[in-house]
Amino acid sequence: MLEKVRAYNIKFIQKASPTSSDAFxxxxxxxxxxxxxPTCQKLKYIVRAEAHDKVFAIxxxxxxxxxxDNKYNRTLGVYDxxxxxxxxxxxxxxxxxxMKDFPDYSYIVNGARTIDINKKIENESETQRFRVYRALATRIIGTQLFEHYQFKEISSYLLVRKQPNxxxxxxxxxxxxxxxxxxxxEDIW
Incomplete structure (x- = not known):
């Protein structure tokens, strides 16, 4: 079934510099x-690839x-x-x-805690989004170029780029x- 799911057309907008409060x-x-x-017009999404040394956080x-403030946690509730x-x-x-411009970089994603329309906040460990990332990562990204690591306690998934030496x-x-x-x-990883 996953092979039938195709990505939306994604476009580069700009390169951004960090502000004084950013760590990237x-x-x-x-x-x-x-x-x-039927229940919603098309929506625009923003994707940020924030570089931390040689790691992109998506x-x-x-x-x-x-x-x-909670833009990464919101569930719109309109999609199947x-x-x-x-x-x-x-x-x-x-x-x-x-990877074309940054071939040696690794990647990390965090499965943000969902805040639903009733203001219920999901537990930090193994969030819904983390479980989806985990299920998709090996199928979409594979293991040839990256080693996969899960940090279930904080719902983070790391892809470390395999390189010689x-x-x-x-x-x-x-x-x-x-x-x-x-x-x-805290060092909970």
């Missing part, structure tokens, strides 16, 4: 539009939510399963595009430490 080095910003459905949100998968597949389709486990630990330092989070 630079960011590439993309956009795509979903198809219109984030996305509906453009209409851009001013909201296949339409929602298309959004995730579109974000994953960014990796081969980024690089110890993958050491690279994973280096990336982990970089994020711990930049975001001052």
């Amino acid at each position: 080095d630079f960011c590439r910003v993309y956009r795509f539009y979903t198809d219109a459905i 984030k996305f949100y509906a453009a209409r939510d851009k001013k909201l 399963y296949i339409s929602a998968l298309r959004i995730f597949v579109t974000c994953a389709s960014l990796i081969p595009k980024l 690089i110890n993958i486990e050491d690279e994973k630990n280096k990336i982990k430490q970089m994020f711990l330092d930049r975001y001052e989070i």
Whole structure:
């Protein structure tokens, strides 16, 4: 079934620099539009690939939510399963595009905690989005170029780029430490 799910057409918008409160080095910003459905007009989504050393953190949100603090956590509740998968597949389709310019980079995604329309907040461990990322990662990205790591406690999924003369486990630990330092989070990985 997944082979029938195609990505939306994604376009590069701009390169963005960090503000004083950002921990990333630079960011590439993309956009795509979903198809219109009976319950909703087509929506514009923004995808951010934030570079941290040699790791891109992939984030996305509906453009209409851009001013909201919880823009990465919102569930719109308008898509069926296949339409929602298309959004995730579109974000994953960014990796081969980024690899053309940044062939040695690794990738990380965090399955943001869902906040539904009733303001119910999902538990941080193994969120719905994390479970989708985990299910899609090996099928879409594969294991030839990347080693896959799951950090279930914080719903993060890491793809470490396999390279000659690089110890993958050491690279994973280096990336982990970089994020711990930049975001001052507890060492729960």
